Amino acid sequence: MLRFTPPEVFLPFAEAARQEPPFGQQTFRRFRELIYQLSGIYVADNRRYFLKTRLLRRMQVLGLSSFEEYFALLTEPGPDAARERQELLNSIVVVETHFFRSPEHFTALVRSVLPELAARRHHLRLWSAGCATGEEAYSLAMVVHREFLPAFPGVQVEILGTDLSSEAIATAQAGRYFPPSLHGMPAEYRPYLQESGGEYRVVPEIRALVRFAVLNLLEEASVRSMAPVDVLFCRNVLLYFSPEVRKRVASHLVDALAPGGYLFVGATETLTGITDAVQLVHFVRTLAYRKPEGELQVPAR
Numbered sequence: 001m002l003r004f005t006p007p008e009v010f011l012p013f014a015e016a017a018r019q020e021p022p023f024g025q026q027t028f029r030r031f032r033e034l035i036y037q038l039s040g041i042y043v044a045d046n047r048r049y050f051l052k053t054r055l056l057r058r059m060q061v062l063g064l065s066s067f068e069e070y071f072a073l074l075t076e077p078g079p080d081a082a083r084e085r086q087e088l089l090n091s092i093v094v095v096e097t098h099f100f101r102s103p104e105h106f107t108a109l110v111r112s113v114l115p116e117l118a119a120r121r122h123h124l125r126l127w128s129a130g131c132a133t134g135e136e137a138y139s140l141a142m143v144v145h146r147e148f149l150p151a152f153p154g155v156q157v158e159i160l161g162t163d164l165s166s167e168a169i170a171t172a173q174a175g176r177y178f179p180p181s182l183h184g185m186p187a188e189y190r191p192y193l194q195e196s197g198g199e200y201r202v203v204p205e206i207r208a209l210v211r212f213a214v215l216n217l218l219e220e221a222s223v224r225s226m227a228p229v230d231v232l233f234c235r236n237v238l239l240y241f242s243p244e245v246r247k248r249v250a251s252h253l254v255d256a257l258a259p260g261g262y263l264f265v266g267a268t269e270t271l272t273g274i275t276d277a278v279q280l281v282h283f284v285r286t287l288a289y290r291k292p293e294g295e296l297q298v299p300a301r
Helices: 007-019 025-039 045-062 067-074 079-092 103-118 135-148 166-174 187-192 220-224 243-256
Strands: 123-129 156-163 193-196 199-202 210-214 229-233 257-264 279-283 286-290
Touching: 025 045, 025 067, 025 079, 045 067, 045 079, 067 079, 079 166, 103 123, 103 135, 103 229, 103 257, 103 279, 103 286, 123 135, 135 156, 135 187, 135 210, 156 166, 166 210, 187 193, 220 243, 229 243, 243 257
Parallel strands: 123 156, 123 229, 156 210, 229 257
Antiparallel strands: 193 199, 257 286, 279 286
């Protein structure tokens, strides 16, 4: 049976839309260019409404009535404008992740990559770039703690998690998650999370393995400061950048990678045509990229 919705039901929404400040194509492009300059993230034309709603939320918090006022605030010098630029980036970064996403990557890591690296090095650094709310970084810590360290007790492992969003990093540092983050998590790793009142907290021994920080992958100096990294997970991050920025960021990441180190990207991502400084390596059911040894030098720390 068809149900008819009276037109008057939609009147409050129409009235609210009429009261919003105008967000024309020129205004949209100004904000898009600013966001692109700040982060390398390109907001496509079909995401214009998405951007408008995010901007309106920030304007409401600040008590501003026009997009022009907000743009002027964002482009001012000084710490207040810098903080608001970070809030803007927080609002447009879409965080969607869970523990052990693409589990084949973790299998390749613990069965092949880490044992190979441990044969040559006694201190390994793993970096989760674009770690969002931290599930990926903690997943790395869990497989290291459960599968790797018992077999290689003499190897020291340091795990870094970074993201553009300061809000996401704050969540990661707290180490508290809700059931959707546990979707697909192998049962043998559940003991690393303590349940309390419907919330799951990462146990202290896993949290102690990971350090989190805000980092913009577009900033070459910041990325280079992470070097040398033995294993780099940068999954489903590069696809948010324009082709030009994607090449630039990939170059920065390769520079931060130690010779012989491995780079994992998302299952739908490829570095073909982006950089030839790494070599494709095949594992069971997955791929990664390896930086040749003795060819490209890692910047000194």
